[in-house]
Each structure stands twice: as structure tokens, then as C-alpha cells.
Amino acid sequence: MNxxxxxxxxxxxxxxxxxxxxxxxxDLPRFGGDRHxxxxxxVRASLSRHTANTISSVxxxxxxxxxxxxxxxxxxxxxxxxxxxxxxRDEHRDRPEPAEVARPVRGYxxxxxxxxxxxxxxxxxxxxxSPGGGFQGGVVAATALHLLYLGADxxxxxxxxxxxxxxxxxxxxxxxYLVTGLAAVLAGTAFLTNTLLPYGTFxxxxxxxxxxxxxxxxxMEVACAVVVLxxxxxxxxxxxxxxxxxxxxxxx
Amino acid sequence: xxxxVIVVALxxxxxxxxxxxxxxxxxxxxxxxxxxxxxxxVLFTVLQAPDVGLSQLAVGSxxxxxxxxxxxxxxxxxxxxxxxPP
Numbered sequence: 162m163n164x165x166x167x168x169x170x171x172x173x174x175x176x177x178x179x180x181x182x183x184x185x186x187x188d189l190p191r192f193g194g195d196r197h198x199x200x201x202x203x204v205r206a207s208l209s210r211h212t213a214n215t216i217s218s219v220x221x222x223x224x225x226x227x228x229x230x231x232x233x234x235x236x237x238x239x240x241x242x243x244x245x246x247x248x249x250r251d252e253h254r255d256r257p258e259p260a261e262v263a264r265p266v267r268g269y270x271x272x273x274x275x276x277x278x279x280x281x282x283x284x285x286x287x288x289x290x291s292p293g294g295g296f297q298g299g300v301v302a303a304t305a306l307h308l309l310y311l312g313a314d315x316x317x318x319x320x321x322x323x324x325x326x327x328x329x330x331x332x333x334x335x336x337x338y339l340v341t342g343l344a345a346v347l348a349g350t351a352f353l354t355n356t357l358l359p360y361g362t363f364x365x366x367x368x369x370x371x372x373x374x375x376x377x378x379x380x381m382e383v384a385c386a387v388v389v390l391x392x393x394x395x396x397x398x399x400x401x402x403x404x405x406x407x408x409x410x411x412x413x
Numbered sequence: 414x415x416x417x418v419i420v421v422a423l424x425x426x427x428x429x430x431x432x433x434x435x436x437x438x439x440x441x442x443x444x445x446x447x448x449x450x451x452x453x454x455v456l457f458t459v460l461q462a463p464d465v466g467l468s469q470l471a472v473g474s475x476x477x478x479x480x481x482x483x484x485x486x487x488x489x490x491x492x493x494x495x496x497x498p499p
Contacts, residue, residue: 216464284467292463300471307479387476391483398483398490 211360212369213290220294221375225353228375229338232382236335239386243328246393254400257315270312277305285380289369295376299383307391315399324392331385337378341371415459422456443481450474 162170190196207218220228248254281302288294310318342353350356353375361368429449436442450473457466 214464293467294464297464297467297471300468300476304471304475304479391476391479394480394483394487398486 208363210355210370210372211363212372213364214288214292214294216292217289217294217372217376218369221289221372221379222355222370225342225355225375228379229342229353232335232338232379235383235386236331239331239390242390242393246397248396248401251404252401253404255402257399259316260314262312262314267312270308274305274308274312277308278302281305281384285377285384286366288376288380289372290364290366295379295381296383299380300387302380303384303387303391306388310395315395318395322388322392324389327385327388327392331382331389334378334381334385338375338382341374341378345371418459419456422452422459425452426456439481439485443478443485446481447474447478450477 203219203223204215206223207213207215210218210222212218212222281298281300284293284298284301285295286298288298306322307318309321341357345354345357346352348357353371355370355372358370358374360370367373426449429445429452433442433445433449436445450469453473454466454470457463457469
């Protein structure tokens with residue numbers, strides 16, 4: 162394909178997309194209107210199953226199968242990173258030197274770390290009640306651990322973060338989501354249907370049937386996945402060195 | 414009143430996104446991206462989507478810039494090692 166044809170193709174495609182977008186925008190309901198047909202139905206469904214946070218009800222009950230797909234995407238992405246960023250044959254590990262950390266930075270990091278970790282766990286635990294949930298809380302909890310890298314050094318972080326445990330945790334929680342879905346099948350309904358457990362009292366931690374279970378599984382999966390992902394990047398940035406001889410041959 | 418807040422948040426997003434595109438140095442770009450993440454989280458919260466705002470705050474302003482900075486460090490470190498001839 163030559164240059165002119167490609168430009169022409171991009172032009173036609175772009176113009177078509179722009180025309181469709183404008184046409185779609187003209188048909189949108191007005192900004193800030195008070196008619197929300199989908200929202201009303203979602204809220205009704207979530208209230209009937211005693212889930213206070215409608216978003217969680219959509220994520221883990223009404224559209225639980227979509228969330229399974231999203232979780233698999235994250236799982237596959239992290240798996241790909243682990244494979245790509247492994248230590249290759251022409252690389253070796255250097256123990257990183259303990260680094261000097263400015264006193265205020267150290268104090269701040271060590272003060273904020275437990276607060277951030279607790280916030281993350283709180284956000285996971287209250288996913289079915291208030292804004293947030295497994296995904297948000299999982300990311301917060303996982304990044305909170307890495308404040309130790311800022312406050313102390315890489316070796317301290319490695320000590321509190323045995324990577325094998327987090328890899329197993331990632332796989333286990335992904336499996337837990339699937340098993341909860343399959344349990345519904347065994348009970349005689351469709352995959353991931355929320356009819357297995359009693360719905361509980363509205364606006365308490367145990368309300369919402371399987372929503373808190375799936376939410377917790379996602380929280381653990383995301384936290385473990387982010388820890389493993391960041392560990393691979395940190396390994397590459399801090400520890401893994403290319404061997405001198407081969408590195409120069411390969412350099413462009 | 415709410416409309417004014419939305420307009421301000423939208424303008425902030427547009428400004429920081431433009432700065433993020435215009436910045437060429439990856440290290441600075443990571444910092445600008447982090448600011449953009451915070452501003453986007455504010456916009457989502459103003460538009461009554463606190464769940465999305467929380468995700469944006471956690472991923473957009475913490476994890477993505479961190480991954481970028483680590484990548485830049487890895488890529489920059491290799492040439493520096495070669496500078497003194499062996």
C-alpha cells in the first residue's frame with residue numbers, strides 16, 4: 162500500500178467516524194436531564210437485592226460476567242508482563258545498595274503507609290455500601306505497600322512482599338471468582354446469578370448476597386496483580402543488569 | 414453553581430491534557446500525567462461518578478506514572494553504564 166492510498170484510507174475512515182460521532186451526539190439526552198431509564202432500572206434491581214452501592218450491584222451482580230472478562234484481561238496482562246520482564250540469560254542481578262533517604266521523606270512514608278493500607282482495605286470491604294470496591298481498594302492497598310520503597314529501600318520492600326505468595330494469591334482469587342459463579346450453576350441457576358446467599362439487611366457489610374464475595378475476590382486479585390506487576394518493573398529498574406560483553410554486542 | 418464547577422474542572426482537564434501532550438521529556442510527562450489523573454478524578458467526582466473517580470485517582474495518578482518512571486529509569490541506565498570505556 163503506498164503513501165497516498167494510506168492517507169486516503171485514513172481520511173475516509175476519520176471522516177466517517179467523525180460523522181457518526183456527531184450524529185450520535187445530536188441524539189444524546191440533554192446534559193443533566195432527569196430521565197435515566199437505564200439508571201432507574203439498575204437502582205431498582207440493586208435495591209431489590211439489598212445492595213446499597215448500585216455501581217457494585219451492576220459490577221458484581223447485574224453485569225458480573227463483564228467483570229469476569231475485565232478480571233481476565235488484567236490477569237492476562239500481568240501474566241504477559243511477568244513473562245516479558247523475566248531475567249534473561251545475558252542478565253544478572255545486582256544487589257541494590259542501601260540508599261540514603263531524607264528524614265522527612267522517611268517519616269512521611271512510614272506514617273502514611275499504614276493509613277493508606279487501611280484505606281485500601283476499607284474501600285474493598287465497603288464496596289457494596291459506599292463508592293469504591295475491589296478494584297479501587299486493591300490498587301490503593303497495593304500501591305500503599307510501595308511507600309516502603311520510598312521510605313526505606315528496595316530490600317525492605319522485598320522483605321515484606323514475598324512475590325511467590327502474591328502470585329499464588331492472584332491465581333487463587335481469580336479462581337475464587339469463577340468458583341462462586343460455578344456454584345450458582347450447581348445450585349440450578351445461570352452462571353454468576355446472585356441467588357445463592359440470603360440478601361441480608363440493607364446497608365450492612367453482609368448485605369447483597371454474593372456481591373461482597375465477588376467484590377472481595379476482585380479486591381484480592383487486583384491487589385496481588387498490581388504488586389506482582391510493580392515488582393517486575395522494580396526488578397528491572399533496580400536489580401537486573403545486562404551482562405557487559407553481550408550487552409555491547411546487542412546495543413544498536 | 415454546579416455548572417460553574419463542571420466548567421472549571423473541564424477546563425483544567427483540557428489544560429493539563431494539552432500540557433501532557435506537549436511535554437516531550439518522559440520524566441516530566443509522568444508528573445504531568447499524575448496531575449492530569451487528579452484533575453480527571455475531580456471531574457468524575459463533580460459529575461457524580463465517585464467510583465470512576467476513585468479508580469482514576471488510584472490508577473491514573475499513582476500506578477501509571479510510577480510504571481512510566483521505572484521504565485525511564487531502566488532505559489536510561491543502560492547507556493550511562495557504557496560511557497566509561499572498559
